[in-house]
Amino acid sequence: MQCNKSGQGDTITPTQFIKHGDTIVSSRGTFELAPVTNKYGVLKVIRPGLIVLLNDTNATVWSTNSSKSVQNPVAQLLDTGNFVVRDANDPNPENFLWQSFDYPTDTLLEGMKLGTDLVTGLERYLTSWRSSDDPAPGNYTYHCDPTGYPQNLMRKGANVTFRAGPWNGIRWSGAPNLVNNSIISFGVVMNSRVQGWVNYHSAVVDDCDTYKLCGAYGTCNILSDPFCQCLDKFEPKHPDDWERSDWSSGCVRKIPLNCTGDGFIKYSGVKLPDTRNSWFNETMTLDECRVVCLRNCSCMGYTNLDIRNGGSGCLIWIEELVDIRQLSQSGQDIYIRMSASDIDSAGSKGKTTVILAIALPLLVALILLGLGVGLILCKRKRREDPVLTTTGRLGGHSNKNDNSNQIHQENFELPLFDLLTLTNATNNFSFADKIGEGGFGQVYKGVLEGGQEVAVKRLSETSEQGLHEFKNEVKCIAKLQHRNLVKLLGCCIQGEEKMLVYEYLPNRSLELYIFDEERSALLDWPKRFNIINGIVRGLMYLHQDSRLRIIHRDLKASNVLLDIEMNPKISDFGMARSFRGDETGANTRRVVGTYGYMSPEYAVEGIFSVKSDVFSFGVLVLEIVSGKKNRRFVHPDHHLNLLGHVSTVTPNESRGQAKHVNCDYDAEQ
Template sequence: MRMIWVEKQEGWVNYHSADADHCDTYGLCGAYGTCTIFSDPVCRCLDKFVPMHPDDWNRADWSSGCVRNHPLNCSEDGFIKYSGVKLPDTRYSWFNETMTLDECKVVCLRNCSCMGYTNLDISNGGSGCLLWIGELVDLRQLSESGQDIYIRMADSEISFNDGSSRKKSVVLAIALPLLITAVLVVVVVCLVLRRQKKRAEKMLVEKERLDHNNNKDNRSQILREAFELPLFDLSTIMKATDNFSLENKIGTGGFGKVYKGVLEEGQEVAVKRLSETSRQGNDEFKNEVICIAELQHRNLVKLLGCCIEEEEKILVYEYMPNKSLDLFIFDQTRSTLLDWPKRFNIINGIARGLMYLHQDSRLRIIHRDLKASNVLLDIDMNPKISDFGMARSFGGNETGDNTSRVVGTYGYMSPEYAVDGIFSVKSDVFSFGVLVLEVVSGKKNRRFIHPEYNLNLIGHAWMLHREGRSLEIADPALVESGYTIELQRSIHVGLLCVQQSPEDRPNISSVVLMLTNESILPQPKPPGFFTERNIDDATGYSWSNHTPSSVNDVTITLLDAR
């Protein structure tokens, strides 16, 4: 699949009204809301969608948008065709000029965050592929003069015409892979259950022997050897968290809930309790134990032990009193507590923690979900990388892999991973680069939108760097503090880390050296996943002279679609 970067597509249909109207207001109707100029009200939800906040809609505030009647399920989703619309904002999209529409559908279907697709070029019957990541915003109903778009929907919402050949082909295209997957799942489950049964029988024999001898210490020793990790009794965890009281709850995630606890000797801990209904949690539990049970580094959160008793699966970590980095850098009040020396120490600490994971630990580990909320801060504001539920470990000279199930957080994910499922140590480097720019600016990459050119934080930093105005992206308070050289160098290193091609990004060991010495830095090439609208009008910002040429080059590019 050849993905390319362009300034503007020939044949792209650009809909503009000669006269300004309400529908020219960006995002007026929110996600999945359509604007029709002669309608009253002007905003309506797409068919099979309902207002997210009906009371707001009754007050003519449509900005909250619409939601599906039935939630998505990823593996059981399909698409419904909506015709006669102006295509939504393409700020988070990618395209391919050579794909057919059917190939476009397959690519979108395998990525759970892909919410819609259409032809890139509608001339001559249509060609190419354009995909959207995330919610669809800025739709407009144009009836016959509009374009078709296929929007992801739950299987229960999709209806087919009896006897239609299209129905048969679509059903076959979806059902066959699901059937194969189901067979494989059954086989794997049977093998796993068989192994678990044998292990359970062995453990039961040991338990009966130990209970007979009333020797609790020996039982703990055998379990420690089995799991290679210190084990806590459930009664100890219950006492430490006051029976998992609501007052001690400090967080919730896909794994389950996190509680603050105090052990009998007074040590404060964070207790991560697997939710009984979380399939994701089972995978995360095993992954965290496998990946970080033996890791020891000052910039990684320490796993103290676990509890596997009755139906409970619990992980016990050292407690971080200042919680996560995002609570500081994105908060106007708390951000004042992080001056530049503290922020620079955090940036360097995260880099050193990644270097340990990538090259100094027993196994090479790729985190896959490095972001501000997964960096915890200790009492002295030292950073510790946490949450290894999505991590992957490798041995030998392996440095990456690919997957059909893309996990992680958009805004931090590298282009090759988000689009093709290819991840490596360079994917973590991309995430680190985004994090550096966020720490310097105090802005979220995905939430930041340049008011004139609709650039995200990466794109804005790149534009300023090219004009020699890098410091304008930094928090003004940091610039005023006088650390301009370190600020500029950090921004430069961040841009080197978010370059579009993985081969162009530095290794994390090189990043550590770049941050701490005064050597001359190479000039960064254009980044991946920056956005820009109305490129022809953005004089001086032409990217065509820097177009990458590798096979899987891709960027999320904003086409002139509104």
């Protein structure tokens, strides 16, 4: 084998045919598996136009595949990173017999494509490695699926786990943060010959990106609790399953369709549904799209194919709409087929609005009176409720109906940060510095002028509970100091901006490790035991040793952060409640927290106590030990979650003799 350097890259010249029995069957090649187990592998190029890899026994391990036979093939590694086979006599240097860019493995380089060549049938897709040191194909693949209207899908085996949503001319509908800028650009190429994607960015994935989490006609909102809700005018198909936080059965219309007199209701701000059962036309108007959908009783919804310049094209869905999520920004409109009764109901609401508008002048005096009364009540509540002021003090509270707040009769000092300081520290709250998001708002990594790294939790303008959580978190942990609690460094209150500043923990949340196949390998059993032990110490401090008895009420893997040495720190006290030393629990009408971690008496009756945190801790321990999520646990023999599985099997299961029994949970045990 002779290697020459050329301006196009390294060249491998042809050798003689390989004589190895029936190893090479045709110019396309069919080869047996014979892995290279030592350093004696040989790479050759042969005259039909093939590259072959041989092991030390001259058995073929791997080969390129070409339907064209040439007499003078050469193999080249181009400057782009593309390894190609071409005919040296061909005047067109880009007429490749085979190229590595058609098989991108786990990395997409500039010039590669994802998608299917509709002429040759070749599909280009990404494949994960089996492990960090084993490049064999793993369980995950990432495809541009051309079924219906093209969209990007991630699969684990044959099952879809994530869907980026269809291309709308500007972005993928399920990834509103991916927009073209001065550094990167992306788009879709789609014509009669090829369909492919060009992507130079990655999307942030959260629980609502789990494929079909809420079932048909269910919508997922990461800021709501629970995540899944039925679309307006829909209801759960199996209410009992939804009570158990199993939303996979989805929703159905309250009033069924009959295909006569049906119409459409507009739903806004959503990630568009799965488009594998869809049809599209690039030239139709939205009105023409509506007519086409209305004529087909199987058409369940429609929208514009391209949202640029006021919208154009037609995209319609056949049969059920699945994998919808609510987006706080950049969501799209979709028109969903509804019964005539639902359409009339929506129209009657419009008429009611008109009547109210006409009657509005007659109600001015009453409204002014109401505003006056409201102002008086607001001032009275302000005197009674603790308010964070620009002095950084948390005032007293005299609400007799809330025993947990009666202890706050003294002022708490808390350092204040200037808005400009935090803006500079987070690069103007750039997307690149965003490290998390929750019901309160978004969390950013920041670096102060002195070099100190901090985590800045910024109250979202759309957050409904954020202000309550902001005040509650300061009240609960402003003076708590423990090695297993995240330290609150200060806050910022300036205009409409409200932010909390914490110590920065580089390893982020426990959830990122125990549920990830690769990262979980970093947590050996001593580390897992240390994490469990640290959480226990933090809880004991909250429940017994701190000046206030604190019940966290939202203990879960994502609320346990890890420092540089993988020591755990409990975070996010927005849902917490504080008590006097002789109080151990209470009852509430407002149940908050995360389903799957809530104790039964709290989820059903609103009764919470230190035992509620202990229950959540038990679920967390099972997740740390097993590496499985309680609400995502799957077993071939039953539909129980992880907690139900553990509590209903006998020791015989280890011998393959699982026996399920009924167990009643005693809140006092």
